[in-house]
Amino acid sequence: MLFANFLKTHQQQLQNDKQLLLLPRRQLVTYALYALIAVALLYLFVDPAAPASSSAKPSPPVAAPWVQEEDELLPPSPLNLSSPRPYNYQGDERSLTTTAPPPPPCDYSDGEWVPDPRPPPYDGAACEAIKDDGRSCAANGRADTGYLHWRWQPRRCDLPDFSPAAFLRWLGDRHMAFVGDSLARNQAESLVCLLSAWSPPELVHRDPDGRFRRWVFREHNATVSIFWSPFLVRGVEKSERAGVRYNELFLDAFDERWMSQLGAIDAAVLSAGQWFRIPSVYHDGGAVVGCYGCAAELNHTETSFFAVFRDVVGRTLAEITRRRHEKGGGGGDKTPQLVALATFSPSHFEGEWNKGAPCTKKRPYRKGEKELGYTETEMRKIVVEAAAAANAAAAASSTSTALRFAALDVTALADMRPDGHPGPYMRKNPFAAGEGRPVQNDCLHWCMPGPVDTFNQILQQTILR
Incomplete structure (x- = not known):
């Protein structure tokens, strides 16, 4: 509502003012400030990233594949030794040299x-x-x-x-x-x-x-x-x-x-x-x-x-x-x-x-x-x-x-x-x-x-x- 009132109040003035660029510097700064306030209010009350429907429900969290009951030790799927390991090898794209910045130290004993x-x-x-x-x-x-x-x-x-x-x-x-x-x-x-x-x-x-x-x-x-x-x-x-x-x-x-x-x-x-x-x-x-x-x-x-x-x-x-x-x-x-x-x-x-x-x-x-x-x-x-x-x-x-x-x-x-x-x-x-x-x-x-x-x-x- 505040944004609509602002537009209504100043729309006629902006249309008739053919010498906007010739206004005094202080008045120009004032108009720029009004415009910034209007933009801020627009983003405050209208979320451009919001979903179209408010009835959408969030997806349930997905458990990591290794999260199991305490006594359930292994997945039931059979072992396939011949298949390649579907691992995301970290470090494949970087060389193991001491010229690269070292990763932070890690205590692998704990x-x-x-x-x-x-x-x-x-x-x-x-x-x-x-x-x-x-x-x-x-x-x-x-x-x-x-x-x-x-x-x-x-x-x-x-x-x-x-x-x-x-x-x-x-x-x-x-x-x-x-x-x-x-x-x-x-x-x-x-x-x-x-x-x-x-x-x-x-x-x-x-x-x-x-x-x-x-x-x-x-x-x-x-x-x-x-x-x-x-x-x-x-x-x-x-x-x-x-x-x-x-x-x-x-x-x-x-x-x-x-x-x-x-x-x-x-x-x-x-x-x-x-x-x-x-x-x-x-x-x-x-x-x-x-x-x-x-x-x-x-x-x-x-x-x-x-x-x-x-x-x-x-x-x-x-x-x-x-x-x-x-x-x-x-x-x-x-x-x-x-x-x-x-x-x-x-x-x-x-x-x-x-x-x-x-x-x-x-x-x-x-x-x-x-x-x-x-x-x-x-x-x-x-x-x-x-x-x-x-x-x-x-x-x-x-x-x-x-x-x-x-x-x-x-x-x-x-x-x-x-x-x-x-x-x-x-x-x-x-x-x-x-x-x-x-x-x-x-x-x-x-x-x-x-x-x-x-x-x-x-x-x-x-x-x-």
Whole structure:
């Protein structure tokens, strides 16, 4: 009504005023102000975005696909391993380089596993990297598929899906090495399988035991290697068959099988810890300096394996830094060399591992359902602190700007996945021998596809940062 009165009052005046442009400036400003008031009133009382009918009802909220009742763990749809994964790969269109602005930091150690109805990112039965390693649980006869339908959801941020295209673009003309025990091998195989969904790998080296392997992705000139080194330093593994009951660790000598290759490695992922829990004799400076879990007749000083593990990790990172400096950086014009340390990955044996203990759980633990054990907590803490200290020292050094250390904090998310191990399905048809025959269970390594693929999701985000 106010707008109509305004038009009626001033319409005749506007029509008869042929000299509007010649009005005094103050009067012109007044007319402009009136016009602005009229426009504001028009938008106040007439909403141009309003629907034509006021009877329209809002649509009900759509639940996320993983929102289910508490006891309903999995979607009823059948698993189709042959279909491509309908994932929205975040990062496909950007290169994994340190020149781009880094995403905000994310604490991946704090979160929970939530149901995910999507198919896995690759077909474990078709991935050549694991055909002989007992990790393709479905191919070995595991019938339940629930362990495939979970994703890790951090509490305060999101973990993007793994992008094989983006990872291969970054890995082009580079060499990534996984160094450590069989869990390092497990993660390396996962990465190769994830990447093989995008580009075919070629196995160019394999030792008879499969402990040293190397793949090349020819399309990208990208290399992924596995170096067996369960102690990171030089060591001799115990062998019950040969009557050797203890590991021998030489704390002042490095494992040159991998350390000598540092000049050709652009990024390394170190993963060790489980072998330190085995009875061991420790040598330093040519003398025995301690022992863990040794019999009384050896007459060695009992030493905490936590202390030895901390010492080994610290020495290893310091030696990597020293050799990097000797080579003058060694990275040329490539991105800074990354040394990532995977934190301790717990096992889930329900009893003693060497006495047929199974792992029977069929779903992840829920948040707060299981507390992290003392051993797991301490082993994780050692790696996280060592990586932070090494990275701080590298950042403060004027000669180490091309070297970066980071922790892949996977302990909590791994601890919550008792359902993700091969169990008896580390071999094909494990129960074919009939009932009553002992069946070995693997409750330490991870099925593939499975939780270990999340380790490489975090690795990719670590590279981005």
